[in-house]
Amino acid sequence: MPQQSSMHHYLNWAKERIDEMDAALASFEVKAGQAKVESKAKTDQFLSDLTKRRDEFQEMLKAKAQAGEAAWVEAKADLERQWNGFEAQVKAYFEGAGKQLEQQQATFKDIAAAQARAWREAADKIGEAAGKVAAARTGDIDAALKQMKSDASEAEARLQKLKQAGSESWSVMSAALAESRKAFDQANKAAWEALKGADTKS
Numbered sequence: 001m002p003q004q005s006s007m008h009h010y011l012n013w014a015k016e017r018i019d020e021m022d023a024a025l026a027s028f029e030v031k032a033g034q035a036k037v038e039s040k041a042k043t044d045q046f047l048s049d050l051t052k053r054r055d056e057f058q059e060m061l062k063a064k065a066q067a068g069e070a071a072w073v074e075a076k077a078d079l080e081r082q083w084n085g086f087e088a089q090v091k092a093y094f095e096g097a098g099k100q101l102e103q104q105q106a107t108f109k110d111i112a113a114a115q116a117r118a119w120r121e122a123a124d125k126i127g128e129a130a131g132k133v134a135a136a137r138t139g140d141i142d143a144a145l146k147q148m149k150s151d152a153s154e155a156e157a158r159l160q161k162l163k164q165a166g167s168e169s170w171s172v173m174s175a176a177l178a179e180s181r182k183a184f185d186q187a188n189k190a191a192w193e194a195l196k197g198a199d200t201k202s
Contacts, residue, residue: 008125009192010072013185014061016118017083020177021054023114024090027107046093050086057082087174094170105163108173112159115180119152122184126191144194148187155180 028050032043057079064075094104126145162168162176 008129009189010076011065012118012122012125012188012192013076014057014079016115016122016181016184016188017079018054018058018061019114019118020111020181021050021057021086023110024086024107025050025054027103027110030106031103046089050089053082053086053089057086091170091174104170104173108170108177109163111177112156112163112180115159115177115184116152116156119148119155119184119187122188122191123148123152144187144191148191151183151187155183 025047028043028047032040032047060075060079060082064071090107094100123145126148130142130145159176159180162173
């Protein structure tokens, strides 16, 4: 179980990023369908580039999914670079596209919803795994799971507030998503570490 706990942490981290990539792509695909003829080629190329980055991320994830924890530590750095490239491309699009407030808000909304789903799914997986550990050893796990759910609610409330404001720049919205993502990563890791620790005590 300790090896499995470590792997779940990495898998949740990667799945959250893929979910965000998919949400961003879906948002941009809607916009691409509405693009005027003169900007259609540019929009299609942008979507193609983003899709390629997402696919490379997924392929790298699949290649490392069966590897041990040591391979994951190395792979995470490569996946992080892929993720950063995806994010940078989205940011460059919004900076270069001028005032596309409606598209920014739609993309933010879709990515925020993907993050919220990732929080819930990770908490559910941890809860299921905790149920398999001896009841006497679940105190730390229950505390970590409760904290994760609390953090998820707080993150969702902050993102919801920003969605309702609606007039923020992409850099402000992106920073809020990054803050939520960081909180997810910390909560995800803490919960799986608690599970790992409880399993080694039993």
